[in-house]
Amino acid sequence: MRGYQAGLLLVGLWLAACGSVKREDFDAELATAVCEKYVRCGLSYDADSCEQGLAVGFLAQHGLNAQYSVAINAGQMHYDADAAEKCLEKIRSGPCDVDPLSSRMLLEGVGMSADCRFLFGEVADGEACRWSGECGAPSVCSSTAPWYCGTCQPKRAEGAQSPSSLLCMEGLVSFQSTCQQPLKEGQSCDQPGIDYSEACEPDLICDSDSLVCRRLASKGEACDLQSHRCAWNLACIDGTCHALNGKGESCTAQAANVLDLSGCQRELFCDADPGAPGRCRPRLVDEGSSCRDYRECGRGLYCEGSDTGSGQRGTCRRLAREGESCDGRVCNFRFYCSESSRTCMPRRQFGESCADEASSCALGLSCNGRTCGGLDYNCHP
Structure with missing residues (x-):
């Protein structure tokens, strides 16, 4: 009987974990979910290559553990x-007309947009904050300027004065310094302020020609790179939106831009x-x-050594890693080139000292003379 009960307990724990x-696993799981959708929707050709790219690019700079580990560990x-x-499931299974990494998600931060929230702040309204994720929902860190410390304040309702959409309730935008409903398809976006x-x-844009809100161009529709842009998973080629070309398919190479x-x-x-015409191939x-x-x-x-102006070819060279010399080499972006040791060293995170090396802070942070953070000298963890 005890064995049976123990078995039920294990099954229950397994179901709960599912x-x-x-x-600590979220960033890797996010890369998997996003890349599954990228492959399904034609943006990427290979999930493994896609995940590797996200891991050393987007997630290393904007991922959960890169941005918020200090605040989470501090109980904020x-x-x-x-x-x-x-x-993750919403991202993985969402329709192909929606970019899984929406501009709103990136603007507010991974895990803090209303449609995909899993980070919740513990800082009460009126108390000091460094970013909005530290504030409870639906509040926001209101400061006098970007990267400056502020205080947690309730988000503003429709009709309230606001200089930024980030201070408005979810679903509202700020124009004419007021929180308002966003404009619908066909409405004029030619309005002051x-x-x-x-x-x-x-998923709508303000057409710079007609100054009317309209959807992004679909496959087969006319496009350009300014007012008539294609949907996120299409390319504008010769004035028409096309699905991206896969491995081995024909293409026309463009100058480096x-x-x-x-x-x-x-x-x-x-x-x-x-x-010249060519074929799409893996990087x-x-x-060498x-x-x-x-x-x-x-x-x-x-x-290294290429010159697009003269057509001189170069050689693929590995980015220098931690502890390796950076004389004549480029460090992997997770590291900086130490002026004292001339080796690649790990970039320093929010709140860490940068007094000895001003260029040591992680991407997106600045050294205020003492610690890595924003522009506010008085803003410290």
């Missing part, structure tokens, strides 16, 4: 494992000289491979 995700925020699992980037409902207009899926590059992963520019080398590599 509906939650541990905090708490992590809801069950809500986190529900958020309006922020064109956020005036329209989610901020925007890659070759039309290949993520983790692929167009293997041809600029302006080079072997150190010949490269035209940075886009051809895989994660953790950079193209």
Whole structure:
């Protein structure tokens, strides 16, 4: 009988664990969920390559453990494992017309947008805060300027004065310095004091030609790179929205630029000289491979010695890791090049000392002369 009861207990514990995700595992699980959707919706060609890219890119800078571990460990925020699992499932199974990493989610922070919340603040209204995640829902950290300390304040209702949409209740936007409902499809966004980037409902844009809120262009519809942009998982090629080209499919290489207009899926590059036809192929992963520019080398590599102006090819070289020399080399972005030792050292997090090396703070933070943080000298953990 005791064995039977023990078995039931184990089953119960297993079932309880199925509906939650541990905090230390969340970033990896988020990468898996996002990349499953990216592959399903045609943005990425390979889930493994996608996950590796997110792990050393987006998640290393904006992930749960990168941004909020200090606040969680200090008891200023708490992590809801069950809500986190529900958020992951929503991302994983969502329709392809919705970007899993929406601009609102990125603006408010992973785990703090109303549609995917699993981080909850413990700082009461009126008390000092560094960012909105420390405040209880539905409150926000209100400060005099970005990166400055503030106090937790209730979010503002429709009709209330507000200089920023982040201070308004979820679903509202700020224009004309007032919290208002966002504009619907077909409504004019040609209004004084309006922020064109956020005036329209989610998944709509303010057309810069007609100044009317409209949806992003779908596959086969006309497009350009300004007023008639394509949906998040499509590419504007020759004035028409197309699905991204997969491995081995034809493409036309573009000159190195901020925007890659070759039309290949993520983790692929167009293997041809600029302006010439080529094929989409996986980024080079072997150190020493010949490269035209940075886009051809895989994660953790950079193209050394290339000159796009003269057409001189370079060589894919591994980014320097912790403890390795950074003389003549580039450090992996998780590290900085120490002026004293000339080696790559781990970037320092919010609240850590930077008095000896001003360039040591993590990306997105600044050294205020003493510690890594925002611009406010009086803002400390």
